[in-house]
Amino acid sequence: MAVGPLRCNCSIVADLEAKRAIVVDPGGDLRNIQARLTSLGVEVAAIVHTHTHFDHVGCTAELQRATGAAASIHEDDRFLYDLVPEQAALFGMEAPALADMDGALADGRVVRAGALEMGVLHTPGHTPGSCSFVIDDAGKTHVFAGDTLFRGSIGRTDLWGGDHEAIVHSIRSRLLALPDDTLVVTGHGPSTTIGHERARNPFLTRG
Ligand SMILES: [Zn+2]
């Protein structure tokens, strides 16, 4: 669901039998997220972040307070999380409360909720600690790419620690390594597939 003033895509990934869920990027609108958790009948086992731009961490502190779940980032985005007040000010927004973030997201780690396993790929470039999360749902791959890959575009690299060469390398070496029918949940806007971006994304097809 799109949350917060910049319409960040927040995802709830759940094992409905175990009634345990992982929340990806709770950027805002806590009540909407909680309503969805309640309607699914699931408890939050973990809160993870594709990166620490303020629009992706906007209600992490409140969700953490409400659920007691661990909230995780990649350690390379710690400095950026410490800059959340400055980030919000740049966009003319009120700074959100800060959560107790651990730095548990490292490449190759697995985040679990019930039988659900979500793999962590470190995909730096949009920010130094940007991560993508991969799950296999009955043989179909899904990737939560945050602001690294969009439908027909890629993430901006003109903010703190952004690196254009790094983001293109991350996408080519890690995301395009996934099967063509992989569903890509992006950080903003519509979803896409790896095959569509491999064939059509102007940032990836040239050069
Ligand atoms: Zn971002």
Ligand SMILES: [Zn+2]
């Ligand atoms: Zn964003």
